[in-house]
Amino acid sequence: MTETNIETLIRDLVTPLLKHPAALTISQEDGGRYHQYIVNVAQEDVGRLIGRQGHVAAALRTVVEGARSRRSNSKKVRLLINDHRH
Structure with missing residues (x-):
């Protein structure tokens, strides 16, 4: 089975929901x-x-x-939506 590119998946899921898809940015951070x-x-x-x-x-x-890999050492995926309040 192939490894899923999570960022591409997020972009493909989110883009049809937006009125301004050009403003979409996705950044990744690796935590513990x-x-x-x-x-x-x-x-x-x-x-x-x-x-x-x-x-x-x-x-x-x-x-x-x-969609994340189910390997035993695979980290969980956390999806945060910046709501511009901070």
Whole structure:
């Protein structure tokens, strides 16, 4: 089985949801237990990406986590959406 490129998967899942897909950036940080992907979008697209009560964000996280390698030493994947509040 081939290794899934998580960043490409995130980009393919998120882009159709956005009104301003050119503003999409994805950065990766490797923490102790996680491969952390931070998704930045235009401020007016944040709500579309999170969804009502976080349903869209939860679905994205489920798909991304399900696509990671199942090797015993593989780190978990964490997907963060920058909501421009900080």
